Amino acid sequence: MRVSMADVAERAGVSAQTVSRVANGSPRVDPATRARVEKAMADLGYRMHRAARALRTGQTSTIGLVVSTLASVGNSRMLQAISEAAAARDYALAVVTVGERGIRDAFARLRSQGVDGAVVLNEATELARDVDPPADLHVVVVDSPPDARFSIVQTDHAAGARAATAHLLALGHDTVHHLGGPRGSFAAAERERGWRFALADAGLVTPEPVRGDWTSASGHRAVSHLLEATAIFVANDQMALGALRALADAGRRVPEDVSVVGFDDIADAAEFRPPLTTVRQDFDALGRRAVTALVGAIEGGEPIAETVPASVVVRRSTAQA
Amino acid sequence: MRVSMADVAERAGVSAQTVSRVANGSPRVDPATRARVEKAMADLGYRMHRAARALRTGQTSTIGLVVSTLASVGNSRMLQAISEAAAARDYALAVVTVGERGIRDAFARLRSQGVDGAVVLNEATELARDVDPPADLHVVVVDSPPDARFSIVQTDHAAGARAATAHLLALGHDTVHHLGGPRGSFAAAERERGWRFALADAGLVTPEPVRGDWTSASGHRAVSHLLEATAIFVANDQMALGALRALADAGRRVPEDVSVVGFDDIADAAEFRPPLTTVRQDFDALGRRAVTALVGAIEGGEPIAETVPASVVVRRSTAQA
DNA sequence: CCGGGCCGTGATATCGTCAACATCGAGGGG
DNA sequence: CCCCTCGATGTTGACGATATCACGGCCCGG
Numbered sequence: 001m002r003v004s005m006a007d008v009a010e011r012a013g014v015s016a017q018t019v020s021r022v023a024n025g026s027p028r029v030d031p032a033t034r035a036r037v038e039k040a041m042a043d044l045g046y047r048m049h050r051a052a053r054a055l056r057t058g059q060t061s062t063i064g065l066v067v068s069t070l071a072s073v074g075n076s077r078m079l080q081a082i083s084e085a086a087a088a089r090d091y092a093l094a095v096v097t098v099g100e101r102g103i104r105d106a107f108a109r110l111r112s113q114g115v116d117g118a119v120v121l122n123e124a125t126e127l128a129r130d131v132d133p134p135a136d137l138h139v140v141v142v143d144s145p146p147d148a149r150f151s152i153v154q155t156d157h158a159a160g161a162r163a164a165t166a167h168l169l170a171l172g173h174d175t176v177h178h179l180g181g182p183r184g185s186f187a188a189a190e191r192e193r194g195w196r197f198a199l200a201d202a203g204l205v206t207p208e209p210v211r212g213d214w215t216s217a218s219g220h221r222a223v224s225h226l227l228e229a230t231a232i233f234v235a236n237d238q239m240a241l242g243a244l245r246a247l248a249d250a251g252r253r254v255p256e257d258v259s260v261v262g263f264d265d266i267a268d269a270a271e272f273r274p275p276l277t278t279v280r281q282d283f284d285a286l287g288r289r290a291v292t293a294l295v296g297a298i299e300g301g302e303p304i305a306e307t308v309p310a311s312v313v314v315r316r317s318t319a320q321a
Numbered sequence: 322m323r324v325s326m327a328d329v330a331e332r333a334g335v336s337a338q339t340v341s342r343v344a345n346g347s348p349r350v351d352p353a354t355r356a357r358v359e360k361a362m363a364d365l366g367y368r369m370h371r372a373a374r375a376l377r378t379g380q381t382s383t384i385g386l387v388v389s390t391l392a393s394v395g396n397s398r399m400l401q402a403i404s405e406a407a408a409a410r411d412y413a414l415a416v417v418t419v420g421e422r423g424i425r426d427a428f429a430r431l432r433s434q435g436v437d438g439a440v441v442l443n444e445a446t447e448l449a450r451d452v453d454p455p456a457d458l459h460v461v462v463v464d465s466p467p468d469a470r471f472s473i474v475q476t477d478h479a480a481g482a483r484a485a486t487a488h489l490l491a492l493g494h495d496t497v498h499h500l501g502g503p504r505g506s507f508a509a510a511e512r513e514r515g516w517r518f519a520l521a522d523a524g525l526v527t528p529e530p531v532r533g534d535w536t537s538a539s540g541h542r543a544v545s546h547l548l549e550a551t552a553i554f555v556a557n558d559q560m561a562l563g564a565l566r567a568l569a570d571a572g573r574r575v576p577e578d579v580s581v582v583g584f585d586d587i588a589d590a591a592e593f594r595p596p597l598t599t600v601r602q603d604f605d606a607l608g609r610r611a612v613t614a615l616v617g618a619i620e621g622g623e624p625i626a627e628t629v630p631a632s633v634v635v636r637r638s639t640a641q642a
Numbered sequence: 643c644c645g646g647g648c649c650g651t652g653a654t655a656t657c658g659t660c661a662a663c664a665t666c667g668a669g670g671g672g
Numbered sequence: 673c674c675c676c677t678c679g680a681t682g683t684t685g686a687c688g689a690t691a692t693c694a695c696g697g698c699c700c701g702g
Contacts, residue, residue: 050434076400
């Protein structure tokens with residue numbers, strides 16, 4: 001039924017070990033033998049049995065993805081990018097969601113699946129604080145405070161936020177208010193930091209930020225505290241969507257009365273009313289680099305930290321004060 | 322280093338086979354022995370080596386997910402639901418995206434990973450037409466025309482679309498135009514069918530539908546052909562977002578001049594301007610049922626077909642004609 | 643002309659688990 | 673009181689791949 005190396009070996013008139021060497025691209029094989037084996041593999045439709053190899057080598061050629069939620073567009077896009085990058089390197093991708101049992105349990109599940117390493121897409125800074133990633137598991141965390149135990153790949157949230165705020169100030173606004181993400185989120189903290197930085201640069205006092213939970217509904221609610229603002233930097237596009245509606249309901253015109261900037265540049269942002277000026281994150285690059293870093297670590301490299309730039313995309317939600 | 326059944330067996334003073342029996346819930350184990358083994362497992366932090374089990378049994382306890390894109394909110398939410406349902410049944414989840422190499426290649430990759438079955442989330446009806454799912458792989462397809470080779474789980478798109486259209490007609494509109502999804506999509510075809518059905522019910526001629534590709538940008542573009550309409554049923558919420566902006570730009574007020582209904586009820590739909598009346602799909606139920614059907618098939622059941630209802634959620638984008 | 647090293651290849655043992663069969667003891671019926 | 677049955681447990685081998693060592697032949701330097 002299933003074709004094993006022994007079957008291929010028999011047909012090619014060699015030993016199973018030689019088939020193994022061909023399958024793994026060992027240089028110590030005579031070209032003629034290699035050709036014969038490759039033909040036999042093709043004839044029989046041989047495919048490696050990953051479980052057998054995993055048992056013997058202890059390596060599964062599988063990377064895990066720990067993700068807290070896929071409700072955010074960013075995580076979904078990263079998942080897709082990671083999946084493609086992993087496939088390109090012939091790694092399988094196992095996805096686990098962080099459920100009620102917490103991130104420890106998620107790691108335990110990945111461990112029992114025998115993944116060689118894991119990418120963590122987790123909103124909370126929980127990992128760095130509470131969880132010792134298993135020492136024998138290579139980990140890459142996306143958007144995390146510095147930590148020597150694992151590699152880090154992140155968007156330059158602070159620089160993006162700073163540029164967004166500077167853009168608003170350059171339009172002549174007296175100050176810029178902030179509708180931030182939830183406490184405990186690294187990305188939210190960084191974006192807030194960038195905003196504060198830009199205001200400090202301009203010698204302005206920072207108004208008290210208002211916080212949401214990344215959802216459009218929370219963005220809507222938060223606006224009740226921001227009705228005096230003429231410029232708002234919102235920490236993500238979905239909250240900006242809710243904010244735009246709330247502002248419209250309150251009779252504030254965007255961009256005539258208030259300018260709004262978001263963060264992420266999700267695909268729909270260009271179709272908001274008005275089309276949203278926002279900060280673009282390169283989710284694809286982030287995902288690809290996470291996989292590169294992880295595979296590097298698995299194959300013996302050192303943990304690294306990488307930052308991907310973010311840039312302001314100007315649309316029609318911002319105007320002169 | 323790694324804890325095997327033999328280690329647990331030694332500590333509990335039994336044979337490895339007995340540990341195996343405990344781990345697999347065999348009834349032929351003395352309760353006292355079972356307790357001793359369980360304690361030993363806990364003490365040592367034993368976790369099964371899935372690769373070894375897979376090698377022996379030929380089953381990986383892994384299900385695959387074939388997904389064309391995660392750009393659509395629906396697919397992302399289903400992925401999350403599927404991941405949780407799989408974890409609850411102690412199945413691992415391997416995700417592959419359908420890349421440039423097509424769905425055949427995606428199946429080949431899953432096959433080499435040795436998954437026991439796969440859930441297919443594929444926009445196109447390609448699968449049914451072109452691809453013979455490997456006979457030894459159990460498959461559940463979400464939103465597919467009937468096919469005896471695999472199980473099918475689907476939203477009742479037609480009924481949802483019909484209800485949405487009926488809702489608009491009940492408001493006194495003379496007819497309802499349709500901004501549909503792309504050709505080749507089963508869901509799009511079903512939604513269009515439901516819309517036609519409702520118009521036929523009312524004895525109306527069906528206007529020519531306009532098509533987009535599910536993106537908000539395509540929804541925006543399509544509206545140029547719909548400026549005369551007073552009621553539009555849009556095949557998904559993201560296209561509705563683009564349509565709302567295009568209508569506003571054209572000076573058409575929603576809902577005073579035009580009523581708009583979407584499909585999906587994505588989280589942001591309630592924050593569109595105006596909040597969108599739409600048809601709610603229960604993505605979580607869909608994902609859970611897909612896993613249930615797949616596990617059933619793996620464990621020896623017959624292919625099934627299930628339909629999940631969809632219901633109209635009335636918000637503020639629809640009004641009396 | 644001989645010894646050592648290298649190249650291509652083969653033989654063997656092993657990873658952790660579980661199916662199949664073997665064993666052992668207790669209890670019940672005749 | 674013996675034998676049979678059955679329940680609980682142990683023993684053995686195999687799944688498919690590969691690490692490791694072993695082997696025979698060739699080339700080269702001395």
